[in-house]
Amino acid sequence: MSPHLSLQSVSYCYEEGGPQAVRDFTLDISQGEFVALLGHNGSGKSTVAKLLNGLYTPSAGHVLVSGMDTRDPKHTWEIRKRCGMVFQNPDNQIVATMVREDVAFGLENIGVPTQQMPGLIEQALKSVNMTAFATRAPHLLSGGQKQRVAIAGILAMQPEALVLDEATAMLDPSGREEVFETVQRLNKEQGITVVWITHFMEEAARCGRIAVMYKGELVMDGTPKEVFSQVQRVRDYRLDVPPMTRLAQMLINQGITLPADILTPDEMRREVLRLAHQA
Secondary structure, three states: OOOOEEEEEEEEEOOOOOOEEEEEEEEEEOOOOEEEEEOOOOOOHHHHHHHHOOOOOOOEEEEEEOOEEOOOHHHHHHHHHHEEEEOOOHHHOOOOOOHHHHHHHHHHHOOOOHHHHHHHHHHHHHHOOOHHHOOOOHHHOOHHHHHHHHHHHHHOOOOOEEEEEOOOOOOOHHHHHHHHHHHHHHHHHHOOEEEEEOOOHHHHOOOOEEEEEEOOEEEEEEOHHHHHOOHHHHHHOOOOOOHHHHHHHHHHHOOOOOOOOOOOHHHHHHHHHHHHHHO
């Protein structure tokens, strides 16, 4: 089975002859995967996001979305319909004065007949638990609610994949949680492929797979436990690890026998209780 999203030896330069923002980058993502893309500022994460959506076309290599090459202009609109993007600042994505109208905006852009729109809008708002806010003015919503409206606007176009570029970076903890849980549920219930770009390691720990970028290249790829258990290597790439992984490493350095791949408070609690029972 061919990958749903595929970057094949991709390089990208913002200026001809300039430095490469992405260099010889290869990554295959299967249908329904939930992949966190990590990297320090300037590592090339946002460039990869825009390459996946066809906003940029590679200087070298190929980007395929459902088998369609982003370099082929006849596929551009279909690629952007199938692979939706959510950006960092929700206010930059709100274009209408009513939630329902904002969700309709993308449908209008792709030429969906007017009579088909109400059902698609209703279903999209229902998917992100925002039906009750359909007639609300977006500027009265919280940051997390605005991002859910932005996601609804993409869902109305019935995408197969979502690329979220630091979509929780400007939100408070409760807003971050509501957006992450919404996307996680869409992934599980509807099988939508997710590329989740974040600098919050505790979010990455909840994804199914992690890809790490450094200076435009893919340098690590594996499950959260496989990646975060390599604490020093992750730090060498100017990233941190989840708090519980960091605590486990400190305790291991003090001679306490713990797994190096602890990610969550629940896992730490279980290991501490196990040690207590052995004492």
